[in-house]
Amino acid sequence: MKIAIIGTGSIGKMLGRKWAEAGHEVMFGSREAVRAQAVAAEIAGTMGGGVVEAAAFCEAALLAIPWYAFTDIERAIGEGLDGKIVIDCINPLKSSGSLAIGHKWSAGEEIARTWHRAKVVKAFNHIHVKTFENPVYDGKKATAFYCSNDDDAKTAIVQLAADLGLAPVDAGPIKNARLLEPLGALWMQLAFKLHHNTDLAFLLVDRE
Numbered sequence: 603m604k605i606a607i608i609g610t611g612s613i614g615k616m617l618g619r620k621w622a623e624a625g626h627e628v629m630f631g632s633r634e635a636v637r638a639q640a641v642a643a644e645i646a647g648t649m650g651g652g653v654v655e656a657a658a659f660c661e662a663a664l665l666a667i668p669w670y671a672f673t674d675i676e677r678a679i680g681e682g683l684d685g686k687i688v689i690d691c692i693n694p695l696k697s698s699g700s701l702a703i704g705h706k707w708s709a710g711e712e713i714a715r716t717w718h719r720a721k722v723v724k725a726f727n728h729i730h731v732k733t734f735e736n737p738v739y740d741g742k743k744a745t746a747f748y749c750s751n752d753d754d755a756k757t758a759i760v761q762l763a764a765d766l767g768l769a770p771v772d773a774g775p776i777k778n779a780r781l782l783e784p785l786g787a788l789w790m791q792l793a794f795k796l797h798h799n800t801d802l803a804f805l806l807v808d809r810e
């Protein structure tokens with residue numbers, strides 16, 4: 603699949619590298635094309651450019667940006683992701699670390715409302731970058747919850763999560779981003795405030 607990584611920070615670089623290693627065509631898209639080109643030069647088989655160029659290139663785009671940057675990125679890309687899959691891994695945080703939005707609305711729903719012609723799926727927001735290095739805990743793959751209203755996006759995210767070595771779990775419609783975003787906040791409380799260990803992941807277990 604042709605994947606654009608919008609944002610060349612921590613999670614963007616990690617998932618771009620992992621998906622390239624899995625055989626996907628990856629293009630990093632940055633606010634500064636040279637920054638994405640520099641990242642691509644360090645990751646075999648990837649390309650770099652501006653965010654508009656990366657959006658035009660892809661079939662699926664990972665939005666790997668802070669929540670406060672979404673308005674600017676949305677203005678820059680405009681209709682460039684219409685008809686394409688948009689993977690939203692954003693935790694909509696305030697500078698205090700608490701959620702900026704929630705209960706009755708979510709970042710996932712806002713992105714799906716704004717880009718209503720794109721196929722938006724919420725995924726990976728509750729998984730720390732370190733987990734992607736080794737997603738197996740006690741012999742079990744870390745759970746990757748995802749939610750979307752779009753069947754194509756759900757089919758794609760199941761494969762893309764499996765390519766990362768994760769166990770994808772359907773968490774329902776995009777409205778359930780209201781549940782997955784607090785799950786990301788819970789992860790941060792556990793990792794940074796309570797256990798002081800970032801090599802933590804959620805595992806869903808059942809009797810299967």
Ligand SMILES: NC(=O)c1ccc[n+]([C@@H]2O[C@H](COP(=O)([O-])OP(=O)(O)OC[C@H]3O[C@@H](n4cnc5c(N)ncnc54)[C@H](OP(=O)(O)O)[C@@H]3O)[C@@H](O)[C@H]2O)c1
Pocket residue numbers: 608609610611612613614631632633634637638665666667668669670671674675691692693694726727728729730731732
């Ligand atoms: N790190 C994790 O473990 C993790 C896990 C799950 C979810 N997430 C979510 O993933 C998103 C990115 O997290 P991250 O840790 O990768 O953050 P990061 O290292 O700070 O990278 C964010 C990237 O977003 C881009 N960006 C676009 N507009 C921006 C702006 N106005 N200000 C700052 N950066 C801007 C930048 O790339 P360019 O300079 O190339 O444009 C920047 O490198 C966040 O929403 C976070 O909640 C992170």
